[in-house]
Amino acid sequence: MCAEHIRKLRRNGQRWKLEDAKARFSEVVRMAHSEGPQRVTVRGRDSVVVISAEELDRLMQTAPKQLLVEFLEGLALDGLEVERDRDEGRDVAL
Known part of the structure; x- marks a missing residue:
């Protein structure tokens, strides 16, 4: 790989054009192992x-x-204090 291509990859965060990734797939895989994710x-x-x-x-x-x-x-929740409302509801006429 030429030095200019390596510099471009580093500058662009390891991006490969699809045609380059296809032509150099072994290298893309190797770099995914050694340098991290490779974007296509x-x-x-x-x-x-x-x-x-x-x-x-x-x-x-x-x-x-x-x-x-x-x-x-x-x-x-040990320090949490929860108080229940003592309201018992309302009378209902049936």
Whole structure:
């Protein structure tokens, strides 16, 4: 790869024109592993991003599921004072 092309990629945040990405796909993949996401443009606009499988796995991880009781206990509401209104309602004529 020529030095000018490398400078242009660095300046543009690792963007590749589609035709360049197709011609140098091995390099795009290698750079996705070593330098991070690689953007591919179509007609000058971002179209897709090539990322490593490890990065995808990291992004796709979901938070561990938690029981409602555990969630509520973790809210740290110890200092919260809640008072119930003593209103007992109204009389209803039947």
